[in-house]
Amino acid sequence: MTPAGEALAAEIRRNGAIPFRRFMEVALYHPAHGYYRRGRDPFGKHGDYFTAEQIQPVFGILMAERIRQLYRQMGSPREFTVVELGAGRREMAEAFAEWKYVPVDLDWGAMPEKFAGVVFSNEFFDALPVDAVVYQSGAFHQQRVALAEGGFAWQTGEVVGATAERYLRRYYLPPEEGRWYEVNLEALAWLERMAAVLSKGYLLTVDYGFTRAESVRFPAGTLMGYRRHTAREDVLAEAGMRDITSHVNFSALEESGTACGLAKERFETLAQTLLTAGEADGFAAALGAGGAAEELRRRMQLKTLLFGMGETFRVLLQKKSEG
Numbered sequence: 001m002t003p004a005g006e007a008l009a010a011e012i013r014r015n016g017a018i019p020f021r022r023f024m025e026v027a028l029y030h031p032a033h034g035y036y037r038r039g040r041d042p043f044g045k046h047g048d049y050f051t052a053e054q055i056q057p058v059f060g061i062l063m064a065e066r067i068r069q070l071y072r073q074m075g076s077p078r079e080f081t082v083v084e085l086g087a088g089r090r091e092m093a094e095a096f097a098e099w100k101y102v103p104v105d106l107d108w109g110a111m112p113e114k115f116a117g118v119v120f121s122n123e124f125f126d127a128l129p130v131d132a133v134v135y136q137s138g139a140f141h142q143q144r145v146a147l148a149e150g151g152f153a154w155q156t157g158e159v160v161g162a163t164a165e166r167y168l169r170r171y172y173l174p175p176e177e178g179r180w181y182e183v184n185l186e187a188l189a190w191l192e193r194m195a196a197v198l199s200k201g202y203l204l205t206v207d208y209g210f211t212r213a214e215s216v217r218f219p220a221g222t223l224m225g226y227r228r229h230t231a232r233e234d235v236l237a238e239a240g241m242r243d244i245t246s247h248v249n250f251s252a253l254e255e256s257g258t259a260c261g262l263a264k265e266r267f268e269t270l271a272q273t274l275l276t277a278g279e280a281d282g283f284a285a286a287l288g289a290g291g292a293a294e295e296l297r298r299r300m301q302l303k304t305l306l307f308g309m310g311e312t313f314r315v316l317l318q319k320k321s322e323g
């Protein structure tokens, strides 16, 4: 068993089967053995996956241009901060250097107390621990993780509490027997936190996910494990050695955002956002600079972003007004 697996097994022996949320928390964020904390770089060619952020400089140039447009919409204020949630390898540092840029991740980066500007994130919300739930015998049940021979197994637990029930009824289509769902309460807590610290400005959230109407496409839920660029269905295997993600429920982000003062401005594909950023100069800033070889490299990056990731990833833009 992996070291994170040993820690989980000990906890299960002590307390009995644990909610999946706890399993995900330990597998990803155990201080010594969690996937994101064991001192091995999970990103890039030698890691497990690429994110759009690693497609530099083109992703950075276009996102910075999109933020520049938002800055102008705010009347070009003197004070303007860009906070990045889950900044990972700080890939956006160079692109966002013209502003006060505050990258925040688990163990570093201090969130400003109050600021005007933009809260940017790329693949942050999909990495937050979620509850896994199954609808069975006419009720939503917590999915727990128990010990099984040599590893872990799912165990259907108690009926979920009122907060999770409300989430499931609001942000999914009416339930169907045997379907799996995820509840991401931590995402909603982050939205509330951001609504409180952002005096004026925008949340710009890039991630993959679905809306309430699209949730019908995922009868088995959206949990996935990644290792060496392969999607694996079995998220309980090799705890701490593979990434675990869940698709973002954008209806939940949008509607709970509205409730805490973050009004939806736009919800679109990443391709649409990149086109909005690049159309003014016909992508000249993103593709220019350097010789022919560099331009070719950047054209390939733009192609990957627009056609490889552009339709899968979505961008939610929410606005916080003053007062």
Ligand SMILES: C[S@@+](CC[C@H](N)C(=O)[O-])C[C@H]1O[C@@H](n2cnc3c(N)ncnc32)[C@H](O)[C@@H]1O
Residues within 6 Å of the ligand: 036, 043, 051, 052, 053, 054, 085, 086, 087, 088, 089, 091, 104, 105, 106, 121, 122, 123, 124, 127, 128
């Ligand atoms: C999938 S990675 C994305 C990294 C980067 N944004 C990118 O696109 O390459 C998710 C990041 O969110 C961070 N993260 C997870 N939970 C967090 C929390 N509670 N506070 C701050 N960062 C967190 C992880 O440590 C990880 O770096």
